[in-house]
Amino acid sequence: MKDLLLKTHEQIAPYIHRTAILSSSQINDIAGCELYFKCENFQKMGAFKMRGATNALLNLTEEQRQKGVVTHSSGNFAQALSLAAKSIGIPAYIVMPSSAPEVKKEAVKGYGGQIIICEPTLEAREQTAAQVESEKGATFIHPSNDMDVILGQGTAAMELLEEHPDLTHLVTPVGGGGLLAGTALAAHYFGNNCQVIAGEPKNADDAYRSLISGRIETNETANTIADGLKTNLGHHNFPIIQKHVSKIVLVEEEEIVAALRLIYERMKIIVEPSSAVALAAVLKEKELFQQQKVGIIISGGNVDLSRLPF
């Protein structure tokens, strides 16, 4: 697995940015520990998803590449798959619900993705994607429950650990589980006894409940500002998370907004609410991290600036 992670990083490197790592002495003072933020908001198309999408595409056979790929997403993965496919020169079909905001559709089109609109239900999304698979012979790529995607997402933590090998903790948000599982693998194989902890919105606590029950739980409702974290874990990433993740910390909506504001005001960077969930978790359980060296993966920066919560 260590070699596979190294190979993954090597093969995606020409297609991604090696993103900056930032610190803030003011936020360190508030948290009582040393924090290192891996800024995937500066990644191509604005999120870590570019890493996993690129890796999945590079692992396709020549025949698969010619027929293209399909996914269903209205979020960052739609843009990531579109841009990665464009960089490599293969067609990408993106199934989006009719309810998706115009700006998201425009972003996918801008990156060269071919949009197929469906009804805004999970069934319709899956059915439409299956139809594209059979009609075009396209390969379905899942946004988070896919080993190549998981390995790709792990490369952000690999780069962070390369610069700071002595991190005691790595903290990420958890939604579909791709970033968390990839980070957990990177920490296991490249960290020096580095614990992995996730932050999750209390209003979408499926991963937290999954770790307790031992099976993949879902959310009946998911009313959270961290709109990238409403999805569930999958059978590829859940076992990795069970094995290598120490803890999931639940955070309230107002704690997410407070952490988001800290990042904007003190670090002067633009991040998605989902990204603030990791810092919110650190601030909520300060005693866990006292005097430690903690890496945080800032997952992305694609936000509608006219709709900031402050």
Add this chain to the structure above:
Amino acid sequence: MKDLLLKTHEQIAPYIHRTAILSSSQINDIAGCELYFKCENFQKMGAFKMRGATNALLNLTEEQRQKGVVTHSSGNFAQALSLAAKSIGIPAYIVMPSSAPEVKKEAVKGYGGQIIICEPTLEAREQTAAQVESEKGATFIHPSNDMDVILGQGTAAMELLEEHPDLTHLVTPVGGGGLLAGTALAAHYFGNNCQVIAGEPKNADDAYRSLISGRIETNETANTIADGLKTNLGHHNFPIIQKHVSKIVLVEEEEIVAALRLIYERMKIIVEPSSAVALAAVLKEKELFQQQKVGIIISGGNVDLSRLPF
């Protein structure tokens, strides 16, 4: 002068951040050149002013340090002088108009500055500062028209040229002239035939007019979103600007907002409207910079997020 700049950088280095340099391939495509953004929005207290304030304080005599320093400012220099004075352990008296927003007063207090409120006129500010000088024996430090301040501001460009010695151009905004003059000195002594160009709001075009008339001009009104650029040049920085600055490019308010939006959306960083004036100038006179390597000093990132123009 070259030695003086090197000594300046060496002596302030322990008190400042060596800030990140970011690039955006999307903005490069739009501009038609390679842009390197020196991110002084990540500087301590959020702006390049920390550099000049620190240098001015480090050059005081022991006796002057004991009696402290005074300035009049409601902007970034008030915070910079307060924080620099706190780091070095000397008192800072900040004369602020009664009209200054509460958040600005809180920021100065947070950095340990002692605020003296005056009437909101230039006369009252100068008079009150003079009174503090005579009563406390404090040394007056001007925000931009002071050689130690100018040298300190030049260190941002020195760091940028150290990483990218082959920059063909350096672009900054111009307000009081401290950053522009310091950058011009750095380019002259450390650049390789590197031209210095400034962006200035058309609605506060005093520096542009000063270069034409050969004397320091003032603005009767200065209705611009770039609120850090309403001030005039001074007799210390104007001769440097006359000698070493190639051109001042005037930009409209809507061009400033468009550049600001590009920086927020594509680079995912938070900058002040004043910082966007430099990019607006590059985008306005694209032909000047075609295929060139251009450094831009991002001056600062202290903004009221609830009052973004988009």
